[in-house]
Amino acid sequence: MADYKAIKGHHLQSISSDNATLVVGDVWYNTTLGKIRIAKLPAGTFATGGDLNTADYGRHGCGASQSAALVAGGGANPSTANSEEYDGSAWTEGNNLNQARTYGGSGGTQTAGIIFAGVFLNSGGSPSSPDVKQTTAETYNGTSWTEVADLSTARQNTTGCGTTTSALCFGGSTGSDVAVAESWNGTAWTEVGDLTTARRYLNGAGETATAALCIGGHPNRDITESFNGTSWTEVGDLNTGRHSGATATQGTNASTLITGGAYPTTVNTELWDGTSWTETTNPSISRNEHAGAGVQTDAIFMGGNTSPKAQTEVWTIAVAAANVTSS
Numbered sequence: 152m153a154d155y156k157a158i159k160g161h162h163l164q165s166i167s168s169d170n171a172t173l174v175v176g177d178v179w180y181n182t183t184l185g186k187i188r189i190a191k192l193p194a195g196t197f198a199t200g201g202d203l204n205t206a207d208y209g210r211h212g213c214g215a216s217q218s219a220a221l222v223a224g225g226g227a228n229p230s231t232a233n234s235e236e237y238d239g240s241a242w243t244e245g246n247n248l249n250q251a252r253t254y255g256g257s258g259g260t261q262t263a264g265i266i267f268a269g270v271f272l273n274s275g276g277s278p279s280s281p282d283v284k285q286t287t288a289e290t291y292n293g294t295s296w297t298e299v300a301d302l303s304t305a306r307q308n309t310t311g312c313g314t315t316t317s318a319l320c321f322g323g324s325t326g327s328d329v330a331v332a333e334s335w336n337g338t339a340w341t342e343v344g345d346l347t348t349a350r351r352y353l354n355g356a357g358e359t360a361t362a363a364l365c366i367g368g369h370p371n372r373d374i375t376e377s378f379n380g381t382s383w384t385e386v387g388d389l390n391t392g393r394h395s396g397a398t399a400t401q402g403t404n405a406s407t408l409i410t411g412g413a414y415p416t417t418v419n420t421e422l423w424d425g426t427s428w429t430e431t432t433n434p435s436i437s438r439n440e441h442a443g444a445g446v447q448t449d450a451i452f453m454g455g456n457t458s459p460k461a462q463t464e465v466w467t468i469a470v471a472a473a474n475v476t477s478s
Contacts (some may be wrong), residue, residue, distance in 0.1 A: 156444065163187070173408075173470040175424070187475040191446075192422060195468030199433040201241040201463040203453055204463035205233050209253035210273070210454050212442035213291070214265030215401045217451040217465040220444045221245075221291065224252045224456065227272045234296070236261055237451065237463070246295045250287050256355065257442075258310025258321045258400060262293035263315045265335070267325065270307035284325065288335070290315045302340045303332050304353040312357035312400055319378065322368065324351040325386075327461045332378070334360040344382040348374055352394035356407035356423075364404040364423065369394040371414050375428070377404045387427040397443030399450035399466075413439040416457060422438045422447065422468075434464050 164179040169322040173190040181188050203222070210225030218239030225231055232247035250268065255269025267288035273281065286301040302320060307352030309323025310433060316337035323329055333340045345362075350368030357363035361380030366389065368374065373392035376383040377399035389409070396412030403423030411434070418433040434452070 160180075164214045169472040173472060179359050183328065184474075189473050189475050191473050192468055193471050193473075194430045194432045195422075195448075195466055196245045196432060197464045197466055199435075199454075200451065200463035200465045201464060202235070202461040203242050203463075204233065204244050206235070206459040207454050208440040208459055210442040210446040211252075211255055211257035211269075211454065212397070212451075213257050213259045213443035214451065215267070216440075216445050216449045217467070219261040220453075221264050222442050222444075222453055223257075223264075223266055223291075224255065224269065224441075226251075226253060226459070230270070230272045234291075235340045237245045237453075240280050242463070248289055248296050249298050250285065250289065252285050252287075254307045254309070254352075255285065256309050256318075257293070258311055258357075259315040260401075262291075264291040265266050265289070265313070265315045266291075267311060267320050267335070268297075268302055268306050268309045269316070288340070289468055294466075295307060302333050303342060304329065304333065306381055308351035308369070308370040310353050310355035312355040312360070312363050314454050315415055317361070318360040318454050319355070319357065321355065321363070321365055322346055322350050322353045323380075324419060328369075331385075333439065336360075342377070343380075346376055347385055348372070348376070350374075350474050351437075352413075354396050354398045354412075356398045356400055356402040356404070358401060358403055361412045364402075364407060366398065366409055367393045367396060375423070389428050390421055391417060393417060393419070393439075395439040395456075397441045397452050399447050400443055401445060401447045402447045408447045408450055409464075410434060410443070410452060411438050411441060411455070426459050431468075433467075436460070436462055436464060439449075476478065
């Protein structure tokens with residue numbers, strides 16, 4: 152059997168304690184314990200957070216953590232422009248969007264957020280008051296929303312990720328499912344490589360427009376695709392296919408979290424490690440069409456359907472050291 156050096160090209164580090172900074176996948180030998188150790192993610196926990204001021208679904212989440220989140224838009228009778236900020240314990244209403252919308256995409260942080268596409272649902276879409284699919288995009292500076300350049304393709308039931316200077320919108324519906332993806336550089340939107348599978352009610356995660364993850368979609372798809380800035384590649388499937396779930400949107404294409412969705416409505420939660428999905432702790436609330444924000448280890452989920460919800464749940468998981476055992 153080859154030793155570690157022959158396999159990896161260097162010796163296994165020997166130290167008298169566990170690494171001070173734990174990074175998932177790191178391996179070392181703890182001489183005090185006489186054990187090979189590895190940094191891994193154990194089961195995480197959900198906890199109840201403060202309720203939204205406005206119970207709603209189809210909203211758009213921004214934020215890098217559970218203590219600094221932003222949610223805006225949502226609703227169906229009609230769509231709302233409402234915007235709220237979370238400080239780790241309570242939601243506070245802020246300035247409204249310029250364009251009320253539901254089922255769009257979002258990215259960024261509480262003080263530098265972006266929302267794009269979606270649909271203005273006008274009380275059922277009667278002939279005299281039709282629903283309007285959106286090309287509009289808006290950025291948030293911590294105080295107010297500002298309209299920026301429009302997308303090329305008006306769409307609803309879409310998703311996205313990124314920042315106010317590097318965002319991505321992909322998938323959705325123009326009346327039929329689309330695979331179109333558009334990249335935002337802070338000034339303009341540009342069409343980039345299409346998804347391999349057109350779909351709507353999908354989920355996205357990613358810090359930038361060049362490292363994104365597309366997850367699930369209608370009807371209860373388990374497909375996952377990774378984007379490298381040019382093209383999409385199918386990667387590991389979800390254990391539970393779903394649409395209209397919520398992700399830790401500021402995760403990466405190598406590290407994120409999805410929870411809930413319609414299968415029909417589920418509480419199933421899964422962690423992504425860049426290769427595969429692993430089932431983990433479930434929340435107490437079953438919902439779909441909810442919003443999410445944060446990263447894989449520090450996330451927040453709010454609102455949702457089947458009936459409009461105001462509940463918030465926060466997710467926490469910490470990297471821990473564990474013994475390596477033989478199989």
